[in-house]
């Protein structure tokens with residue numbers, strides 16, 4: 001054991017690293033052997049089946065990214081110029097951009113100071129007669145308060161879309177994330193729990209959206225219906241784009257899906273290691289650790305610290321960098337960004353978002369992370385005092 005430890009002692013720890021689970025190359029070779037590497041081949045179908053059966057969604061469609069799945073959702077909501085969409089300010093740009101591309105106006109909601117999820121208590125005040133959509137993001141895969149959000153959305157008849165990029169396998173009150181909204185979007189980017197490099201999926205729970213979603217994903221044609229023999233020729237019927245990934249990417253992704261138990265167990269161990277090792281240090285230094293409400297099951301997407309101030313975070317990231325540990329901050333407040341300001345946003349609008357955006361830092365977290373590396377990271381962290 002001692003020799004293993006010496007040879008395995010890390011000198012640096014990357015923030016993210018691609019993890020192979022075993023069958024990726026074999027399945028890609030199989031996709032090539034099938035002589036079908038465009039979209040909707042054998043492996044895309046297997047991925048669709050996996051997502052539909054695992055999560056019990058009406059329809060799953062692989063896309064080229066979560067960004068593109070969000071763009072499909074925005075088209076499906078039939079947004080027109082001047083329609084408003086409520087989005088959290090603490091999220092990735094794509095959550096908002098997809099709707100802005102359709103001419104919609106983003107209305108930024110602030111987040112909770114413990115989960116950093118859209119604050120449902122502030123939601124109703126943002127609704128106007130022009131509100132045509134509510135987009136929620138389950139930050140770190142910890143569920144938003146979906147009961148309260150659904151009650152408000154239903155009262156006004158506004159569809160909810162879940163940006164579930166972090167949340168595959170997460171649950172709210174025993175129910176899988178991605179099954180609450182009329183639609184949900186997933187990301188299989190290299191930084192997410194399951195990956196094919198660049199990829200995503202649209203999960204559809206309201207069957208009324210299925211037929212049009214297939215058309216939009218196939219360049220605005222009814223090609224899917226043609227292949228099923230439901231129409232005798234395929235033609236241009238709607239707006240759309242090319243949102244299908246190559247079956248080689250689906251092959252990579254399917255290998256990862258097959259290893260879901262291994263991946264999720266591994267990530268649980270990584271998360272729990274950090275959380276156990278850092279309690280005392282966090283308490284002593286006034287650092288806030290992740291909060292998981294009892295009724296939420298998280299998919300172990302990330303581990304973060306909330307430092308007491310921006311200055312502490314800056315010196316902390318520098319301290320870790322000197323020890324060759326990659327720690328990164330996360331979202332900048334969208335309402336106060338250059339683009340957000342064009343929609344009337346300004347500093348002060350979403351104080352919790354601004355507060356957390358200055359203080360949150362993410363620790364190395366990927367499927368290849370070893371206990372030795374984690375020990376090295378934790379040692380480096382605990383050498384830092386506020």
Ligand SMILES: *Cc1c(COP(=O)(O)O)cnc(C)c1O
Nearest residue numbers: 065066067092094165187188189
């Ligand atoms: C990663 C991410 C996206 C974008 O995913 P891509 O697949 O890279 O387009 C969107 N929303 C959230 C919340 C994300 O974390």
